[in-house]
Amino acid sequence: MSLYLMNEDILSFVWRFQYFNTTNLQTDDNVSVSILRTGYKNANAGPDFSQAAVIIDNVHWHGSIEIHVRSSDWFLHTHEKDLAYEGVILHVVWENDRPIIRKDGTMIPTLSLKGLVNAAVLERYAMLQDVKEGIPCAGMFQEILDIHKYAMLDRVLMGRLDRKAGEVMHLFENNQNDWEKTAYQWLGRHFGFKLNDHAFLRLTQIAPWKIIQKHRVRLVQIEALLFGMAGLIPEDSDENYVRLLRKEFLFLTTKYELTEKVMWAHEWKYAKLRPAGFPTVRLAQLAKLLSREGSLFLMLTSAQSITDLQEIFHGTQSEYWTEHYVFGKKSKNKVPAMGKDASALLVINVVVPLLVAFSKQRQQPELLDKAIYWLSQVPAENNRITRDWATLGMRVNTAADSQALIEWYNNFCSTRKCLDCTVGGILVRTSSLLQD
Structure with a gap:
């Protein structure tokens, strides 16, 4: 395998399972080395393997192993500035192009694996890496x-x-360890169904949960808060519903000083969405869910059956949004409530992670x-x-x-x-x- 194809992943794999010739093994300065324990792969910062054990020139060493394609990568990765690497007892590389000296002046023993590795392992690895797409x-x-x-x-x-x-x-x-506020924002984020995830999360962060709780007895006020903070309430509509939303939103923003946090309408995406998935419809459905009494967190996590969970998400939105996909344009057919597929995704992406957390x-x-x-x-x-x-x-x-x-x-x-x-x-x- 060429140096271009070689990488630290395959070298770590080779070291971990010792897929190289260990007979009469020597460091690059011709000192005998025996591997007692390859160590434990480190998933965090620091040397690649910890708690390794080797015998170098008949002396037992316990400590860390660092893996590099070239020994000079030590400096490329600025390990010389990190005291955690002073405990490295063996530097395992593909090619040794530069000696590594500790701060106390001693040289870190280097083991070059080029020429020692089982060629079949490298070939099989290359076979998998050469597949351009898919599995x-x-x-x-x-x-x-x-x-x-x-x-x-x-x-x-x-x-x-x-x-x-x-x-x-x-x-x-x-959220300062507040499960209610967390459930609200996590639910909101996933009401975006990927395309509008970011916008929905941002909305639930600027439309405070405490205000939602205070006004949940009046669905129109929750709708006013959500649509208003989303920047979606039209300014030039004479529809009674829209005029009511503007009135309620003005009241809420004045009372809670929210005007400066309002989103822009262009932050919401409609392209490639079916009308039933438009953010306006999803916001109406979210408002209806948030208007339910009781703890939102417990509602989502204490259901006794999958039917109960689906019923939570399947509630029909308010009357205006059963006739409109967007403001000001009445639909030819009735706008459906959230479907089974969308409800299932909310169980998967909202309820399950909340329970696990x-x-x-x-x-x-x-x-x-x-x-x-x-x-x-x-x-x-x-x-x-x-x-x-x-x-x-x-x-x-x-x-x-x-x-x-x-x-x-x-x-x-x-x-x-x-x-x-x-x-x-x-x-x-x-x-x-x-x-x-």
């Missing part, structure tokens, strides 16, 4: 036992839940079980990624399956992190792939 191992996927595939499926599902829960916890901390914050694993159960009760998403996996024989029956497969594709396949993938790692290690 890199698609042509070899059937080589892998189901037990390994579904172990990876479970792993990526938990990874996705942890990542989304982390996003919720970030909001929670920014709450589970972690309260250290109540039964809430995590409940979140996974909700995913198992929602039908799988049908998109290009899930269809690609289905052609490889992977089950795509529930949202738990589709969420895991989406995470697998986005975080491993599309980024070509094959070595961090259970399936990819096995394929790189399997010699049978090179046999006819």
Whole structure:
């Protein structure tokens, strides 16, 4: 493998599993070295492997291992300025083009792997990296036992839940540990259904939850606050409903001094959306949901059945918005309430992450079980990624399956992190792939 194709990922993989010739191993200054423990891969800042153990020139060393393609990358990454790297006991590289000296004047032993690595491992890795798009191992996927595939499926599902829960916890901390405010903003963000996620989140941050709570008994006031802060109430309409919104919004902005925070209408996107998904319709549906009595957080997290959850999101918007997709233009047909597919996405993207985050914050694993159960009760998403996996024989029956497969594709396949993938790692290690 050329230096151009070599990278730290494959070198770390080779070091971790010792896919190189360890017979009569020597450092680059011709000193014997034996590997007792390769160490634990470090996912955080600092040397690549910690708690390693090696014998160099009959002396036992315990500490960190650093991996680089070239030894001079040490300086490219400015490790010489970081005291954490003073504890490196062995520098493992592909090519040694510069000695590395510690601050105390001693040289860090360097082990060059070029010429020592199992060529078959490099070739298999190159095979996966050469696939330009899609799932890199698609042509070899059937080589892998189901037990390994579904172990990876479970792993990526938990990874996705942890990542989304982390996003919720970030909001929670920014909201001074207020679950109600966090639930409001998290719900608002996902009412944007990707295209308007950012705009909806921004709206819920400038239209304060405390004001929503105070005025939730009058739906028109919630609508006035949301549409007004969104910058969407027309100035030149004589419709009674619009005039009422303007009046209520003027009252609310005057009372709570919100005028300077109003969004611009151009921040909302309509292109490529069906009319039922227009932000105006979604805002009306959000307003209706927020007008319900009781705790919003408990409403979303304490449902007893998937039917209860779907009913929360399926409520019909106010009368004006059953006849209009946008202000001032009456629709020919009745505007529907939120559909089953959209409700299912809100269960997946709102309720489940809230439950997982709450589970972690309260250290109540039964809430995590409940979140996974909700995913198992929602039908799988049908998109290009899930269809690609289905052609490889992977089950795509529930949202738990589709969420895991989406995470697998986005975080491993599309980024070509094959070595961090259970399936990819096995394929790189399997010699049978090179046999006819």
